[in-house]
Amino acid sequence: MSLLQIQHVSKRFGGLAALTDVSYSVEKGKILGLIGPNGAGKTTLFNVVNGFYPPTKGEVLFKEERISHLQPYQICKRGVGRTFQVVRPLQRMTVLDNVIASAFLRAKDKAGAERIALDALQFTGLYDDRSLVSKSLPLGKRKKLEIARALATQPEMLLLDESFAGLNPFEQNELIDIIRKVKAKGITIMIIEHHMKVIMSLSDQVVVLNYGEKIAEGTPKEIGNNPLVIEAYLGEAERA
Amino acid sequence: MPPIILAVLCFLPLVGLSSYAMHILVLVIMWSIIGMGWNLLGGYCGQVSFGHAAFFGMGAYSSGLLYYHFGISGWWGLLVSIPVLTITSLVIGFICLRLRGAYFALATLALGEVLRVTAENLVKFTQGDLGILIKQRTWVEKTWYFYVILLLAAGSFLLVKKVMESKLGYYFVAIREDQDAANSLGINTTLYKTIALCLSGVLTGMAGAFYMNYMGYIDPTTVFPLYDISIVTVMVVMVGGVATYWGPVIGALIMVFLAEVIRSMPKIGAAHQTLFGILLIFIIIFLPNGIVGDFRKITGLFKPRGALK
Numbered sequence: 001m002s003l004l005q006i007q008h009v010s011k012r013f014g015g016l017a018a019l020t021d022v023s024y025s026v027e028k029g030k031i032l033g034l035i036g037p038n039g040a041g042k043t044t045l046f047n048v049v050n051g052f053y054p055p056t057k058g059e060v061l062f063k064e065e066r067i068s069h070l071q072p073y074q075i076c077k078r079g080v081g082r083t084f085q086v087v088r089p090l091q092r093m094t095v096l097d098n099v100i101a102s103a104f105l106r107a108k109d110k111a112g113a114e115r116i117a118l119d120a121l122q123f124t125g126l127y128d129d130r131s132l133v134s135k136s137l138p139l140g141k142r143k144k145l146e147i148a149r150a151l152a153t154q155p156e157m158l159l160l161d162e163s164f165a166g167l168n169p170f171e172q173n174e175l176i177d178i179i180r181k182v183k184a185k186g187i188t189i190m191i192i193e194h195h196m197k198v199i200m201s202l203s204d205q206v207v208v209l210n211y212g213e214k215i216a217e218g219t220p221k222e223i224g225n226n227p228l229v230i231e232a233y234l235g236e237a238e239r240a
Numbered sequence: 241m242p243p244i245i246l247a248v249l250c251f252l253p254l255v256g257l258s259s260y261a262m263h264i265l266v267l268v269i270m271w272s273i274i275g276m277g278w279n280l281l282g283g284y285c286g287q288v289s290f291g292h293a294a295f296f297g298m299g300a301y302s303s304g305l306l307y308y309h310f311g312i313s314g315w316w317g318l319l320v321s322i323p324v325l326t327i328t329s330l331v332i333g334f335i336c337l338r339l340r341g342a343y344f345a346l347a348t349l350a351l352g353e354v355l356r357v358t359a360e361n362l363v364k365f366t367q368g369d370l371g372i373l374i375k376q377r378t379w380v381e382k383t384w385y386f387y388v389i390l391l392l393a394a395g396s397f398l399l400v401k402k403v404m405e406s407k408l409g410y411y412f413v414a415i416r417e418d419q420d421a422a423n424s425l426g427i428n429t430t431l432y433k434t435i436a437l438c439l440s441g442v443l444t445g446m447a448g449a450f451y452m453n454y455m456g457y458i459d460p461t462t463v464f465p466l467y468d469i470s471i472v473t474v475m476v477v478m479v480g481g482v483a484t485y486w487g488p489v490i491g492a493l494i495m496v497f498l499a500e501v502i503r504s505m506p507k508i509g510a511a512h513q514t515l516f517g518i519l520l521i522f523i524i525i526f527l528p529n530g531i532v533g534d535f536r537k538i539t540g541l542f543k544p545r546g547a548l549k
Contacts, residue, residue, distance in 0.1 A: 050424055076426035084424075090417035101410040105426035110406065153426050 003028040003157055003188050004049070004080075008058035009068075011044055011212075018044040019212045021058070026157070026205075031179070031189040033203030033220070037232060041212040042192045043085055046159050049190075050082050051075040062157070077105065081155030083146035085162045085192070087139070095137065095145060096121065096130040103152040116152050124148040124178055140171035147178065151187075158182060160191040164198050176202060200224065208232070246394055253383045262382035266454065268496045269389045270447050274469075275476040275488025276396045277443030282474070283483035284404060285436035286416025287337070291348030293469035294355045295441040298328050299448025300463040301359065304372035307452075314374055317449035318392075325445035329438040337433045340419070349466065356464030371459025378453065385454050392450060396443050401485060403439065412436050413483075444473075467513065475516065479523050481530030490531050 002025035011019040019041045026032045034042050047053045049060050051072040060068040067075050076082075090098050099117035100110070107113035121127045124144045129137065134145060143163050150158055160179070164172055172195070179202060183189060193199045199206060199220065206223040208216040210232040216223055223229050253262065274296065282288045302324040303317020336347040359366050366372070379385060403409055411432045414422040423429050452458050463469070472495060480491025498519070502512040527534040 052420070052424070071428070072420075072423040073426050073428045076424055082424050084421065088418045088421040090414050090421070092417060093413060097410065097413075101414040101422075101427075102425040104407045104410060113407070113410075149425060 001028050002026060003063060004190070005061040006045070006049070006058075007061065009045070009048055009055045009060065010057040011041075011048055011053060012056045017212050019048070019055075019209075022209070022212075022214050023058075024207050024214060024217055026188055026190055028188055029183070029186055030204040031183055031191060031202050033199040033206040034190060034192045034209065035194070035199055035206060035223075036209035039211075040209040042209055043161060044212075045209070046082065046161055046190075046192065049075075050080065050159060076153055076155070079154075079156035080159065081150035081153045081157070082159035083143075083150050083161055083163060085165070087142040087146050091133075091135040093134060094130065095126055095132050095134050098134050098145060099148050099152045102149045105153045116154070117148075120148040120152040123151060123181065125174070139166050140168070140174075143167065143171075143175065144178065147175075147182075151182070155187060157188040157190070160189060160193075162192050162194065164193055164195050172198065242394075242397060246390075249390055250387075253386055259382055262386055264496060264500060266382060266386050266389055268492050269386075269393045270450060270454075271472075271476055271492035271496055272489040273389070273393050273396045273447040274444050274473050275480065275492050276393075276400050277440045277447070278473045279477050279483065279488050280400060280403065280412070280443070281436045281440035283477055283487070284409065284416060285412040285433060287433055287436065288341075288345045288474070289348040289440075290345045290466075290470050290474065291332075291350070291352030292440075292444050292473040293464045293466060294332065294348070294352040295325055295328065295444035296448040296451070296469050296473075297352075297355055297359065297460070297464035298325055298441075299445030300452040300458045301366065301372075301448075302445070303449040303452040304374070304458055305366065307374055308367070308372050313378070314449075314453045315378070317452060318446055321445040321449040322442050325441045326438050328445070329441035330434065332441070333434045333437045337430060337437065349470065352464065352466060352470050356460050356466075359460040359464060366460070369459055369461075371457055371462075372452070374453065374456045377456045385450075389450055389454075392446060396446075397485070397489075399439075399443075404485075408432065408435065416483075472516075475520055477530070478520065479530055481532030481534075484530065484532040487530050487532040494531070 004026040006025065007023050009019055009022045022045065034045065036042055048055050048068065051070050055068050059066050062078060062080060067078060090101065096117060099120050100113045103113040103116035107116055121130055124147055126141060126144055126148055129141060137145060147163065163175060167175065176198060179189065191202065203220050206218060206220050207214060208223060208229050215232060216226045216229045274292065278289065278292050299321040302321045303314045306312055306316050306320060307314040332351055336344055336351065339347050360368050411427050414427055415429050415432060419429050448463060451463065476491035476495050477488055479494055480489065481487025499512060502515055503509045527537065531538065
């Protein structure tokens with residue numbers, strides 16, 4: 001069953017076409033990797049799904065319901081959580097308070113919110129850092145905090161925007177484990193990523209964007225062998 | 241800590257302070273309430289307002305107009321100001337809260353001025369520049385005014401504390417830190433900013449309603465001024481400590497005393513606004529979190545150098 005359906009979505013900013021007629025769907029319980037060169041429109045697509053931008057054309061369905069006219073907080077309530085490419089923890093709050101703030105979405109009282117938050121922190125391995133001010137966290141932990149915050153809203157689907165950028169190999173492996181655990185909980189994931197190793201090892205399905213258009217879709221293996229993709233993306237990366 | 245301070249304050253009038261000293265105390269407590277109100281919106285929720293005179297004035301006038309038009313006690317204004325200020329806040333919120341940062345601040349600043357000019361010109365309704373005079377003040381002594389405002393302040397302090405420890409508080413701070421992130425974490429930012437504005441407006445308005453009854457006279461330039469109310473409100477919280485429970489109280493104490501001291505000085509007195517400006521610059525540079533927020537930094541200054549640890 002497809003949990004999220006993106007149907008003929010186009011997004012224009014004035015004369016600039018950031019997305020042109022993109023369609024695909026994400027199967028429940030799977031991980032979909034969204035890749036493409038810089039400026040391909042990946043984050044724009046996240047912003048459309050997440051409700052920051054209404055699509056110029058087309059629509060987004062979540063559990064067969066149209067969500068592309070809703071506000072981000074309403075979409076979050078329906079079960080879509082997201083993280084940001086530029087990490088945005090609530091700087092002057094402690095790690096625990098950060099997660100509590102998002103846990104209130106599903107909790108009746110503060111005790112309930114704290115329970116959900118502590119669970120999320122344990123899950124992401126941040127439990128011992130819970131009383132630190134989030135400003136003082138190193139990047140790797142901030143990325144985990146982003147995921148913990150999104151998880152505390154108890155989503156059915158998680159949008160991860162470049163969670164691996166800037167991490168060292170050790171932190172990358174830790175994060176891969178966390179994402180596998182999230183998947184094991186039955187949460188569907190859509191992930192934007194530049195690290196090919198990460199995408200190839202995690203994704204069940206890969207969608208490739210280039211200049212705002214979908215140029216390929218398939219299993220990681222199919223994508224790796226697709227000449228269009230190699231030219232647009234992998235080829236470019238090799239030259240660089 | 242708060243109960244002890246409250247108890248001490250309760251006994252203060254029994255010591256037999258002079259009428260002037262009581263007046264200063266009443267002003268300090270009144271300004272703490274305004275500061276607490278501003279702090280909810282500007283400190284915790286991050287929506288900096290330069291127009292709190294609008295709320296103060298609306299509160300003062302809802303009390304004054306009740307007395308003037310219906311001949312009932314101005315004290316009813318304390319109650320009536322709650323719905324009046326809620327409606328005012330909703331209207332102001334509808335106009336201003338779609339703006340962010342400096343634009344929000346400028347819009348509130350403009351609205352405060354708009355209300356002042358309106359009060360000046362609706363002569364039939366507000367008596368314009370003539371102002372409103374309560375002919376018979378409730379008490380001659382200041383003692384009971386002191387207890388009324390102390391009760392209001394204790395209530396406001398508790399309210400702020402309760403709010404900040406609840407879901408609302410977490411949401412306010414989340415909005416201050418990052419509106420977009422808060423929004424995508426399921427927080428209806430517009431709704432919660434509006435709630436912060438209403439709470440802030442009601443607290444400030446109640447202080448205004450008290451002011452009408454306490455001073456016995458108001459006119460548009462005393463309750464709607466940009467400098468003497470709106471800017472001083474911001475300064476009270478900045479000096480005391482933004483987003484701290486005691487910041488508004490400490491700030492009010494310092495600002496009211498400073499104002500009295502500076503004004504009573506010969507020659508320099510006329511320049512008190514200039515001196516306040518200089519003070520604000522110093523605070524922003526050296527104590528950006530205010531006296532309560534940077535308390536450690538201040539105590540550190542008085543420790544002998546090199547003797548740390």
